Amino acid sequence: MTAAKEYIEHIYQKVEQRGAHQVEFLQAVREMFDTIEPAIAKNPQFIKWNILEQLIEPERIITFRVPWVADDGTIQVNKGFRVQFNSALGPYKGGLRFHPTVNESILKFLGFEQMFKNSLTGLPIGGGKGGADFDPKGKSDEEVMRFCQSFMTELQKYIGPLEDIPAGDIGVSGREIGYMYGQYKRLNGAQSGVLTGKPVSMNGSLARTEATGYGLVYYTEEMLKANGQSFKGQKVIVSGSGNVAIYAIEKVHEYGGTVIACSDSNGYIYDESGIDIDLLKQLKEVERKRLTDYAERKEDSSYYEGSVWDFDVDYSIALPCATQNEIDGEKASRMVKNGVYCVSEGANMPSNLDAIHVYLDNKIFYGPAKAANAGGVATSALEMAQNAQHGHWTFERVDQELQVIMKNIFKTVEETASEYDLAGNYLAGVNIASFLNVANAMIFQGIV
Ligand SMILES: NC(=O)C1=CN([C@@H]2O[C@H](COP(=O)(O)OP(=O)(O)OC[C@H]3O[C@@H](n4cnc5c(N)ncnc54)[C@H](O)[C@@H]3O)[C@@H](O)[C@H]2O)C=CC1
Numbered sequence: 001m002t003a004a005k006e007y008i009e010h011i012y013q014k015v016e017q018r019g020a021h022q023v024e025f026l027q028a029v030r031e032m033f034d035t036i037e038p039a040i041a042k043n044p045q046f047i048k049w050n051i052l053e054q055l056i057e058p059e060r061i062i063t064f065r066v067p068w069v070a071d072d073g074t075i076q077v078n079k080g081f082r083v084q085f086n087s088a089l090g091p092y093k094g095g096l097r098f099h100p101t102v103n104e105s106i107l108k109f110l111g112f113e114q115m116f117k118n119s120l121t122g123l124p125i126g127g128g129k130g131g132a133d134f135d136p137k138g139k140s141d142e143e144v145m146r147f148c149q150s151f152m153t154e155l156q157k158y159i160g161p162l163e164d165i166p167a168g169d170i171g172v173s174g175r176e177i178g179y180m181y182g183q184y185k186r187l188n189g190a191q192s193g194v195l196t197g198k199p200v201s202m203n204g205s206l207a208r209t210e211a212t213g214y215g216l217v218y219y220t221e222e223m224l225k226a227n228g229q230s231f232k233g234q235k236v237i238v239s240g241s242g243n244v245a246i247y248a249i250e251k252v253h254e255y256g257g258t259v260i261a262c263s264d265s266n267g268y269i270y271d272e273s274g275i276d277i278d279l280l281k282q283l284k285e286v287e288r289k290r291l292t293d294y295a296e297r298k299e300d301s302s303y304y305e306g307s308v309w310d311f312d313v314d315y316s317i318a319l320p321c322a323t324q325n326e327i328d329g330e331k332a333s334r335m336v337k338n339g340v341y342c343v344s345e346g347a348n349m350p351s352n353l354d355a356i357h358v359y360l361d362n363k364i365f366y367g368p369a370k371a372a373n374a375g376g377v378a379t380s381a382l383e384m385a386q387n388a389q390h391g392h393w394t395f396e397r398v399d400q401e402l403q404v405i406m407k408n409i410f411k412t413v414e415e416t417a418s419e420y421d422l423a424g425n426y427l428a429g430v431n432i433a434s435f436l437n438v439a440n441a442m443i444f445q446g447i448v
């Protein structure tokens with residue numbers, strides 16, 4: 001075993017000892033550690049600085065009680081969190097997730113990946129993530145507002161435009177960000193730079209809503225082009241039907257591909273002629289309905305229960321945009337059998353480690369989440385820039401900057417993989433490039 005490998009395994013054992021039950025976090029660390037040996041072997045100072053042990057420990061985890069009153073008068077209590085993972089490259093930056101499954105392991109995996117992802121954007125942002133085990137589904141607007149106000153009453157003590165700037169994630173969109181900003185302002189005065197993903201009328205950025213989905217397609221098109229392919233004429237499946245999925249579908253259609261299926265947490269719709277994006281937006285963004293309503297309103301479309309990745313149909317590109325671990329080894333093998341040659345991740349860690357092995361063994365063009373979905377946070381950093389200069393940029397300007405950022409990320413990934421004699425292994429390119437960004441910044445700052 002090389003010294004680099006021995007060091008990596010020694011630190012991994014420590015992570016396991018400290019939190020064997022944190023399975024999502026362990027998975028994210030394992031995936032990273034499995035690819036960075038060449039970078040550690042080439043840079044022995046990382047061992048001297050014990051950089052991995054510093055990296056895997058969040059700078060701070062804040063947990064708090066979130067009490068609120070439901071419409072029926074009952075008193076509800078949820079658990080709130082903010083994981084301030086790493087500030088080597090700038091203030092903590094990353095979304096808030098409101099979902100019943102939220103726990104410390106999930107937020108640590110998300111924060112860990114966020115610090116690496118953010119470094120790939122080239123913008124001055126560190127990594128963080130937060131949220132609560134609150135389910136906005138089925139709640140009235142008033143209940144969501146009261147929850148958001150209680151959540152922010154505590155969170156506001158720890159965030160600020162130069163310290164920590166949360167944004168949205170699963171279950172947190174413009175509505176929730178609006179309520180949280182209202183409460184922040186009531187307690188601290190108007191400082192719009194404290195949250196991103198704000199509604200445009202509240203100093204949000206144009207194109208932030210679209211950015212993660214559009215960015216995913218810009219990144220994937222670059223990867224396809226580098227391999228003599230493109231979206232044009234391709235059949236695509238997108239999982240999810242939330243913010244990331246909707247704008248990924250819209251951009252795939254603009255690029256000449258056809259998205260034939262998308263999903264929610266219960267099932268999926270198949271629409272061979274291509275998902276009707278206007279209908280999907282109306283159902284999901286306006287009416288907050290389920291996908292069963294799509295099949296009821298759109299002729300020749302069908303709804304099926306279960307995972308969209310178990311659907312046997314010919315297609316070539318898979319864009320998972322729902323949630324973590326939605327694809328296991330079996331589902332990945334099924335995709336390959338169905339003709340998939342490209343998988344690019346809008347969701348964070350949607351593929352488990354077995355699925356990733358299937359992609360690598362089958363030479364799938366693979367866009368790991370840390371790179372492929374970085375367009376959302378990159379545009380959040382553009383929103384911060386606009387807020388700092390008290391100005392607004394046009395949609396075209398933000399979208400143009402987003403395209404440049406996503407192209408540059410792919411270029412960095414491709415070049416890094418080649419530099420380490422791993423040409424075409426985009427997973428290694430993503431992990432090594434982002435690891436070097438964060439590790440070097442930490443060394444510059446000393447032991448802090
Ligand atoms: N919103 C953003 O800017 C960014 C989001 N992401 C990631 O993208 C993914 C989706 O986030 P958003 O679209 O923002 O959230 P959202 O709340 O708008 O939509 C989430 C979608 O995933 C589906 N979903 C949730 N749990 C599921 C499950 N267990 N099985 C199948 N489907 C499930 C929901 O039905 C919904 O369609 C998440 O992994 C998030 O972390 C990543 C980068 C930025």
Ligand SMILES: O=C(O)CCC(=O)C(=O)O
Nearest residue numbers: 094095167169376377380
């Ligand atoms: O826009 C942001 O700050 C956060 C985006 C996010 O949560 C993510 O990239 O997973």
